[in-house]
Amino acid sequence: MLALSKNILAPALKKLEQRSVLSEADRAAFLGMPFNIKSMSASNYIIREQDLTKHCCVLLSGFAFRSKIVGNGARQILSVHIPGEVLDLQHAFLGIADHSIQMLSSGNVAFVPAEAVHEIAVAHPAIGRAMWLETLAESSIFREWIANIGRRNALSRVAHLLCEIAVRLHSAGLIDGTRYELPMTQEQLADATGLTTVHVNRMLQKLRCDGLITRDKRAITIGNWKALSGVADFNPDYLHLNGALSQNFASSEGRLYRVRPGDDLSLA
Amino acid sequence: MLALSKNILAPALKKLEQRSVLSEADRAAFLGMPFNIKSMSASNYIIREQDLTKHCCVLLSGFAFRSKIVGNGARQILSVHIPGEVLDLQHAFLGIADHSIQMLSSGNVAFVPAEAVHEIAVAHPAIGRAMWLETLAESSIFREWIANIGRRNALSRVAHLLCEIAVRLHSAGLIDGTRYELPMTQEQLADATGLTTVHVNRMLQKLRCDGLITRDKRAITIGNWKALSGVADFNPDYLHLNGALSQNFASSEGRLYRVRPGDDLSLA
DNA sequence: CGAACTTTTGACAAGCATCAACACGTGTGG
DNA sequence: CCACACGTGTTGATGCTTGTCAAAAGTTCG
Numbered sequence: 001m002l003a004l005s006k007n008i009l010a011p012a013l014k015k016l017e018q019r020s021v022l023s024e025a026d027r028a029a030f031l032g033m034p035f036n037i038k039s040m041s042a043s044n045y046i047i048r049e050q051d052l053t054k055h056c057c058v059l060l061s062g063f064a065f066r067s068k069i070v071g072n073g074a075r076q077i078l079s080v081h082i083p084g085e086v087l088d089l090q091h092a093f094l095g096i097a098d099h100s101i102q103m104l105s106s107g108n109v110a111f112v113p114a115e116a117v118h119e120i121a122v123a124h125p126a127i128g129r130a131m132w133l134e135t136l137a138e139s140s141i142f143r144e145w146i147a148n149i150g151r152r153n154a155l156s157r158v159a160h161l162l163c164e165i166a167v168r169l170h171s172a173g174l175i176d177g178t179r180y181e182l183p184m185t186q187e188q189l190a191d192a193t194g195l196t197t198v199h200v201n202r203m204l205q206k207l208r209c210d211g212l213i214t215r216d217k218r219a220i221t222i223g224n225w226k227a228l229s230g231v232a233d234f235n236p237d238y239l240h241l242n243g244a245l246s247q248n249f250a251s252s253e254g255r256l257y258r259v260r261p262g263d264d265l266s267l268a
Numbered sequence: 269m270l271a272l273s274k275n276i277l278a279p280a281l282k283k284l285e286q287r288s289v290l291s292e293a294d295r296a297a298f299l300g301m302p303f304n305i306k307s308m309s310a311s312n313y314i315i316r317e318q319d320l321t322k323h324c325c326v327l328l329s330g331f332a333f334r335s336k337i338v339g340n341g342a343r344q345i346l347s348v349h350i351p352g353e354v355l356d357l358q359h360a361f362l363g364i365a366d367h368s369i370q371m372l373s374s375g376n377v378a379f380v381p382a383e384a385v386h387e388i389a390v391a392h393p394a395i396g397r398a399m400w401l402e403t404l405a406e407s408s409i410f411r412e413w414i415a416n417i418g419r420r421n422a423l424s425r426v427a428h429l430l431c432e433i434a435v436r437l438h439s440a441g442l443i444d445g446t447r448y449e450l451p452m453t454q455e456q457l458a459d460a461t462g463l464t465t466v467h468v469n470r471m472l473q474k475l476r477c478d479g480l481i482t483r484d485k486r487a488i489t490i491g492n493w494k495a496l497s498g499v500a501d502f503n504p505d506y507l508h509l510n511g512a513l514s515q516n517f518a519s520s521e522g523r524l525y526r527v528r529p530g531d532d533l534s535l536a
Numbered sequence: 537c538g539a540a541c542t543t544t545t546g547a548c549a550a551g552c553a554t555c556a557a558c559a560c561g562t563g564t565g566g
Numbered sequence: 567c568c569a570c571a572c573g574t575g576t577t578g579a580t581g582c583t584t585g586t587c588a589a590a591a592g593t594t595c596g
Contacts, residue, residue: 050505068415071424071501076415090404093397098408098506122393129361129389132400136358139403140366142410147336147344150417150462154584156339185542194418196585201544217593233339237318238366422552453574464553469576 007031008110011084012058015172018242019137020130029124033117035110042183046087046101046109053091055111059083062107063183067191068099077192079141080165080184083107084172089135092117105183137240144238149194152233157193158203159232162213162220164239171241178222207231275299276378279352280326283440286510287405288398297392301385303378310451314355314369314377321359323379327351330375331451335459336367345460347409348433348452351375352440357403360385373451405508412506417462420501425461426471427500430481430488432507439509446490475499 013030016022022030037060040046046057046064059081066078078099081087091097092114103109121128141164148160165182169175184192190200207213212228214221222228281298284290290298305328308314314325314332327349334346346367349355359365360382371377389396409432416428433450437443452460458468475481480496482489490496 066411068411070415070419072419074419076418078411078414090407093401094404094408094508096505096508098508099411118397121397125390125393125396128393128396128400129386132396132403133361135400135403135407136361139358139407139410140362142407142414143334143336143346143367145414146346146410146417147338149414151338151340151342151344186544187542197543198545198586199584202584205544237364240362240364240366455574465574466554466576467552470552473576 008037008060009033009035009058009112011060012086012110015084015086016127016130016134018171019133019240020126022126022130026124026126029120030127033112033120035112037108037110039106039108040103041106042103044103046103047091047097049097049100051091051097053088053095053097053114055113056089056092056117057087057101058110058112059085059087060108060110062109063104064101064107064109065104065184065188065192066099066101075191076194077188079138079145080104080161080192082165082168082172082174084174086131086134089117089131104188140238140240154193154195154199155203155206156232157195158189158200159207159212159228160234161189161192162207162222163229163232163234163236166220166222167236167239167241171239178225180220181218182220183218276305276328277301277303277326277380279328280354283352283354284395284398284402286439287401287508288394290394290398294392294394297388298395301380301388303380305376305378307374307376308371309374310371312371314371315359315365317365317368319359319365321356321363321365321382323381324357324360324385325355325369326378326380327353327355328376328378330377331372332369332375332377333372333452333456333460334367334369343459344462345456347406347413348372348429348460350433350436350440351442354399354402357385357399372456408506408508422461422463422467423471423474424499424501425463426457426468427475427480427496428502429457429460430475430490431497431500431502431504434488434490435504435507435509439507446493448488449486450488451486 009031013022013027016030035058040062047053049068061083063083064081064087066081068076068078070076081101087101087109117131121131144164148157152160162182166175166178166180169180174180186200186204187197189195189204190197193200195203204213204215207228208215210227211223212231213223228234277299281290281295284298303326308330315321317336329351331351332349332355334349336344336346338344349369355369355377385399389399412432416425420428430450434443434446434448437448442448454468454472455465457463457472458465461468463471472481472483475496476483478495479491480499481491496502
């Protein structure tokens with residue numbers, strides 16, 4: 001399908017503008033990038049590991065996820081993406097895909113030629129900077145996932161994922177209350193948290209029994225944010241959203257430094 | 269200490285040029301950035317979580333690591349850095365530190381004011397692009413760590429870390445043979461792999477007994493690269509190094525897609 | 537209505553954590 | 567120069583968290 005409207009990319013632009021200031025010319029240039037739209041269904045591949053990448057993708061609607069398969073055949077989900085996110089600045093620049101991206105649900109994806117992205121980044125430094133910022137914020141999410149999987153127990157890991165998605169959807173203006181659609185099976189939740197399906201099932205049951213969430217079909221309702229974010233050890237700072245949000249969603253306890261014997265506490 | 273020489277930043281420049289083409293003017297501008305050098309000792313903090321960041325750091329000598337402390341007091345190491353690496357493009361742009369960076373060994377760090385980095389990125393788009401590329405490559409490493417911690421067993425995780433450091437040191441021209449200094453205690457290896465000190469100790473013993481490595485003091489010698497990278501399920505593609513290296517260091521088996529029932533294999 | 541997913545359950549096993557103690561090396565101060 | 571403290575590495579006993587396997591119940595969709 002060929003691009004018809006100039007406003008198709010608007011949700012992605014809006015996302016960039018949450019973190020950066022752009023001029024009218026920048027906006028026009030961004031919305032004017034060429035693209036193709038593809039309608040995709042659940043589990044379709046947007047990009048496969050080892051593909052040579054020639055475009056950059058914008059998730060116009062629906063959810064998607066990145067994943068890698070390790071040697072023993074196990075899959076690890078690396079991130080979950082919500083509508084409006086730019087998926088592939090990485091691949092467009094690095095040339096070869098080091099992981100796959102698939103749809104979680106059906107939705108539409110805009111494919112922008114990589115050169116168009118390169119050009120706009122040079123011609124409009126503010127856009128280049130904004131895109132760079134997006135990749136930095138995404139990096140921060142990867143780091144939190146490392147900590148989540150490496151150092152939290154199963155219950156916290158699952159709760160943390162649910163908190164993250166809730167806050168990101170909220171920040172994108174895609175939900176209002178405490179209920180949201182999360183089109184992930186328990187197997188996918190397991191692959192995202194480094195657990196097994198069976199164990200995720202038990203953890204979800206525990207969260208339900210304790211009244212922290214309810215889940216019917218693929219919709220999550222958070223029954224008690226404070227308790228859930230507490231169990232999750234969730235602190236939204238790592239999402240680098242602006243201002244007010246962070247206050248509302250922080251779990252009560254702040255992060256502290258763990259001082260170990262031998263740590264030199266000086267700054268230089 | 270104040271900057272005296274124009275060539276202090278050369279190692280970082282060399283690193284950027286491994287992935288990007290820069291003009292003579294770009295190079296001069298990069299080397300001409302203002303900076304302060306600080307001599308730091310092991311476990312000194314370069315940056316602490318929640319600091320407001322006003323500079324970007326270049327690790328001139330010595331090793332460093334990023335880490336986060338989670339709610340129960342456990343520490344997760346997020347990455348390990350070798351001499352010559354630019355540590356902090358992230359923090360310089362996001363403004364507030366979402367994790368800490370500490371020295372692993374003693375060494376020198378150059379602190380470049382964040383504005384100088386911003387300005388050079390705009391004035392010299394090629395440098396901006398090169399730095400962006402670095403952050404993308406680093407992102408890819410974070411993703412591999414998520415997969416490593418989430419989906420590999422303890423033995424593979426430890427072996428994988430040892431392989432990664434070896435290849436990165438090799439690529440930076442810092443080692444030649446199969447032996448290298450890795451100034452990490454077993455506790456730090458544990459925090460990097462999401463394990464406990466005791467278990468890391470046992471895994472290292474296993475690697476030693478099987479003749480894959482030897483370790484004396486803080487030096488690692490790889491006795492059998494093929495076997496080690498096999499155990500580690502190590503494939504250096506994710507490091508996005510150029511060309512030849514990848515061939516030499518790949519473990520024998522390629523990565524495949526794991527097809528699950530319901531996966532739609534079409535590309536669109 | 538049947539086939540293919542997905543969720544749930546139970547019994548059991550295993551990998552890794554926990555705890556505690558000891559060994560070893562190194563630097564330091566009495 | 568030795569004694570000592572301290573960080574680090576090593577070991578063994580034990581137990582818990584999470585994984586594995588298998589089967590049944592529920593759900594979705596053609």
